[in-house]
Amino acid sequence: MSGELMKYAIVIPDGCADEPQESLSGKTPLQAAATPAMDQIAADGVVGRANNVPESLPAGSAVANMSLLGYDPLEHFTGRAPLEAAAQGIELDEQDWAIRCNLVTIDEQVMRSFTADQISTDESRQLLEALSAQVDNPALQFVPGVSYRNLLIYRGAQSPAPFGADTRTTPPHDLTDKSVLNDHPRGPGSDLLNHLMSESVDLFADHPVNQQRRQQGKLPATNVWLWGQGRRPALKQFAELYDRQGAMITAVDLLRGLAALIGWQRIEVPGATGYTDTDYAAKGRAAVAALADTDVVCVHVEATDEASHEGDVEAKVKALEEIDRHIVAPLYDALSKQAEFRILVSPDHPTPLRTKTHSHGPVPFAIAGTGVEADGNQTYDDVTAAVSELAFGEGWKLMKYFLDLTGK
Numbered sequence: 389m390s391g392e393l394m395k396y397a398i399v400i401p402d403g404c405a406d407e408p409q410e411s412l413s414g415k416t417p418l419q420a421a422a423t424p425a426m427d428q429i430a431a432d433g434v435v436g437r438a439n440n441v442p443e444s445l446p447a448g449s450a451v452a453n454m455s456l457l458g459y460d461p462l463e464h465f466t467g468r469a470p471l472e473a474a475a476q477g478i479e480l481d482e483q484d485w486a487i488r489c490n491l492v493t494i495d496e497q498v499m500r501s502f503t504a505d506q507i508s509t510d511e512s513r514q515l516l517e518a519l520s521a522q523v524d525n526p527a528l529q530f531v532p533g534v535s536y537r538n539l540l541i542y543r544g545a546q547s548p549a550p551f552g553a554d555t556r557t558t559p560p561h562d563l564t565d566k567s568v569l570n571d572h573p574r575g576p577g578s579d580l581l582n583h584l585m586s587e588s589v590d591l592f593a594d595h596p597v598n599q600q601r602r603q604q605g606k607l608p609a610t611n612v613w614l615w616g617q618g619r620r621p622a623l624k625q626f627a628e629l630y631d632r633q634g635a636m637i638t639a640v641d642l643l644r645g646l647a648a649l650i651g652w653q654r655i656e657v658p659g660a661t662g663y664t665d666t667d668y669a670a671k672g673r674a675a676v677a678a679l680a681d682t683d684v685v686c687v688h689v690e691a692t693d694e695a696s697h698e699g700d701v702e703a704k705v706k707a708l709e710e711i712d713r714h715i716v717a718p719l720y721d722a723l724s725k726q727a728e729f730r731i732l733v734s735p736d737h738p739t740p741l742r743t744k745t746h747s748h749g750p751v752p753f754a755i756a757g758t759g760v761e762a763d764g765n766q767t768y769d770d771v772t773a774a775v776s777e778l779a780f781g782e783g784w785k786l787m788k789y790f791l792d793l794t795g796k
């Protein structure tokens with residue numbers, strides 16, 4: 389199956405790109421963290437920067453990882469929900485739409501919690517079942533997920549979906565502690581979405597699940613918040629585009645979905661949590677093992693992004709050190725024993741500790757391996773990358789460069 393013997397590895401420390409920190413004596417987290425393996429890759433190869441999120445698209449993992457995997461998001465990004473649907477094995481026909489259906493807590497028109505206080509999967513399921521029964525629309529299918537992360541599928545076979553490219557919705561995590569008044573769905577199909585959201589308010593108010601949550605001192609799930617809508621993106625298989633097979637290791641549905649849509653194998657690693665307590669070493673071992681069966685092995689780690697969302701500089705530095713020691717180092721070591729290999733380290737987008745949320749802007753990358761001539765840089769970090777001559781204004785073009793050292 390494999391087109392050649394060259395082996396490739398990609399490590400994605402999600403959202404690790406950042407600004408200099410006062411608490412780190414003016415260093416960025418990547419500069420401050422002890423990352424000898426990443427620095428070795430920089431010293432052996434090249435450091436550059438890539439812009440994975442075009443200005444017109446939302447800054448976040450969905451768009452940024454689509455770029456990083458070699459697909460132009462301006463051409464292919466349709467929304468976040470269809471990627472998560474793919475992760476769950478939900479087939480979308482051409483006329484279907486997937487919509488994210490968070491359970492949230494809104495109080496006096498302010499978004500108190502975009503997770504409904506980390507509502508349990510079971511509670512979430514009960515609320516969605518009640519809503520689904522009340523709505524009684526055969527085109528609408530509520531799909532419970534994990535905790536607050538659910539999906540609503542609009543099946544368009546009987547009556548065409550009312551949504552369009554101009555339908556606007558807002559991610560609830562962008563509204564934390566802010567007024568939601570001006571951020572309800574707008575544009576085509578927004579009547580339906582707003583109607584569902586307000587229907588849930590009345591239905592959930594005295595639902596037994598919420599009565600119990602209040603008794604336990606937890607925030608109630610006041611309503612569903614609908615966002616991230618889109619149709620199935622038309623992504624060519626990676627093997628067809630790039631002539632290599634791939635495998636993805638991640639704990640995050642977005643990445644699983646992207647992998648599924650581009651025809652990559654997904655490797656589930658027990659202990660991979662998508663949080664700062666993830667089992668880094670297990671991911672590293674799984675990645676090394678996967679090199680035997682595929683051409684491109686990609687390891688995505690969410691912990692750096694989570695630490696950023698919490699504004700926790702120490703946790704971010706520690707997560708980088710764990711990634712370096714338990715994932716990058718063993719992978720680089722294993723690859724170095726191959727006849728031909730290349731390794732790429734790159735986050736998807738910046739998540740500055742200052743703002744605690746995803747941002748636009750370039751991310752630093754390092755590449756080493758067969759055919760890569762050292763550029764004289766000694767360390768992998770944001771500051772080195774910022775002055776590098778190797779820059780990709782369209783981040784999706786980096787994949788071709790990484791695989792073939794062409795296109796630049």
Ligand SMILES: [Zn+2]
Pocket residue numbers: 402403448449450452693736737
């Ligand atoms: Zn991300």
